[in-house]
Amino acid sequence: MLAIASILDIRSREIPDKIWLIFGGLGAVLSVLELIDMPASNRTAFSVHYTIGIALVSSIGYATYRTGLFGGADPKALVAIAVILPAYSGGLFAFHDFAAISILSNALVVSITAMLYNIFRNFVSVARGVPIFEGISEGRMKRALAFAVGFPSSSPGRYVFEMEAVDDSGNRKFRFNPAHYDDFAQQSPEILQKDEGERGNKRRTWVTPALPFIVYIGIGFAINLVVGDLFAALFKLAL
Structure with missing residues (x-):
């Protein structure tokens, strides 16, 4: 889903909503099947975690969209991720297991490092007068x-x-x-x-x-699968 969305965004600056609806819909079906398959004693905790994760991501996405920090597709991508992957704790570092939140924080870290190129380029220009x-x-x-x-x-x-x-x-x-x-x-x-x-x-x-933020989200997703939450990793290194 993220690969397709990234390619479309780079090429045309537009991502059809059907991308999120198709993949998010499939994720919702899988989550329902998972809920049915798990022991009854775990269903309430799963449902509460699922609902909280989607609510958190939706709130963050809406707030950042309203302030102009995100485009229209970025919050939708995060909500789709929360629906598809409500929890993940397979990485090495984590503060929590809300996958979409960790993926968002990873994307922010990666996007910040991209600023180093701009800073270096401007320093070179200033040094040249x-x-x-x-x-x-x-x-x-x-x-x-x-x-x-x-x-x-x-x-x-x-x-x-x-x-x-x-x-x-x-x-x-x-x-x-x-x-x-x-x-x-x-x-x-x-x-x-x-x-x-x-x-x-x-x-x-x-x-x-103009590298779309959806690309950073995709990179953040890959990092989350292997490393986990980069903020948690940086916090542990600082200690």
């Missing part, structure tokens, strides 16, 4: 956030989102809300910036990598 924030009308906090989640580019690749916009006053502003990232970035003709070391003017704009 490139004025990466020239023309940007933003404060230090937003510039620091942009330094971690994006980078300025004169030739955006295929899979990046434009991370800035021009307001009514003609000022260039950052936009960090993923809900605004509908289309891949194009070179913006109104944004001109001279790139040191090259001739002429270059069209440059701030962009952020």
